[in-house]
Amino acid sequence: MKIACVGLGDIAEKAYLPVLGTRADTELLLCTRNPATLDRLGAQYHVPPERLHTTLDGVLAARPDAVLVHAATAAHAELVTRLVEAGVPTYVDKPLAYELKESRRLVDLAEERGVPLMVGFNRRHAPGYAQCLEHPRDLIVLQKNRHGLPERARTFVLDDFVHVVDTLRFLVPGTPDEVRVHARASEDGLLSHVVLQLAGPGFTALGIMNRVSGSTEEVLEVSGQDSKRVVRDLAEITDHRGQPTVRRRGDWTPVARQRGIEQCVEAFLGAVASGTPLSARDALETHELCERVVLAAEEAGARS
Known part of the structure; x- marks a missing residue:
């Protein structure tokens, strides 16, 4: 599977990349606006230059099978909207958005388009x-x-x-x-x-x-x-x-497994691979x- 990680901040670097970067069945794409961070993490996880991107346009052009969004919360609504409209299964760190009306819109949009959407409540x-x-x-x-x-x-x-x-x-x-x-x-x-x-x-x-x-x-x-x-x-x-x-x-238990990150990723990617429907409707109740x-x-x- 071709999996993109959009946003390479602290949570992505500490929790998600150690999981995604060790999966034998994953072709990893990285995306951030910071070129230095992109080059450093690309080298660390042996991601070739053609799979390193500074824009979401570049990620979408690569036709990923799924995307994990780890950008700042303020950017979630725009990123998730574009991904869902492009038909890309999307995992997003909590919350979906700061404003409830935006969170509702994203859940409704994903369900209308039939696009898997999962919110990362790792606990x-x-x-x-x-x-x-x-x-x-x-x-x-x-x-x-x-x-x-x-x-x-x-x-x-x-x-x-x-x-x-x-x-x-x-x-x-x-x-x-x-x-x-x-x-x-x-x-x-x-x-x-x-x-x-x-x-x-x-x-x-x-x-x-x-x-x-x-x-x-x-x-x-x-x-x-x-x-x-x-x-x-x-x-x-x-x-x-x-x-x-x-x-x-x-x-020897990895921190990502102890905190449920590894299991979250597995649940999301497993559902995408098998075609199992994913809805963020229950997560929306938490936002409400x-x-x-x-x-x-x-x-x-x-x-x-």
Whole structure:
């Protein structure tokens, strides 16, 4: 398969290229506007000059079988629109777009054209989180904190908290009938922390992000029926049933596999190769819930 990676920033270089660059069944194309980055990564992954591109036009002219978009969020809508209109199966880093109306338009366009579109919510594929589906989940608490990074509500939520929102949607054992949002913003409109509560028959889920925390961490707790599972930084799993039992990531387990990136890529490329339909309709529900969080956070900022 001829696979293009559009946008060669930090996430592409750290997470996706190590996966794509080692696949024997993949002919890799690279695209970025930065010639120095293009040459460096082309050399690192032995991509010949004719498969290195500085424009999307060049990528489309090469007729790729699929494209993975890792450009800045602000560029997603334009890039995905062009790819879908060209009939190219597309994988895009979360979120689809900053504005909900644009995300809806992209999902509708892909479905109208019959073009596979997938949003990269890798935590659904991370083993530590996916295995929690086998655990009682009466109460779910996910904290994803950072140090010294308050931000405007829309970028805070769509670029980062979106992972928490989607993971809660993935793990809740039913359909929530109650949604609550609490947010705190400073007088200059920067959001410092947000709490999302989802509740339904027999379960409650809390998603928490503090961007002025004392540390960068991600901790998931699921509990029920006198048992609890804690997943720390997607790598360490502790089961509590009286005495705790700890499992850690194996020394030889790649980080991309631990974080679900490898599995995301495999799911996308496998669906493309087999002709299995892919829709971003469920991912759109995450974007819609994120919009509720953004509006609540902006209201909190207006009251500050």
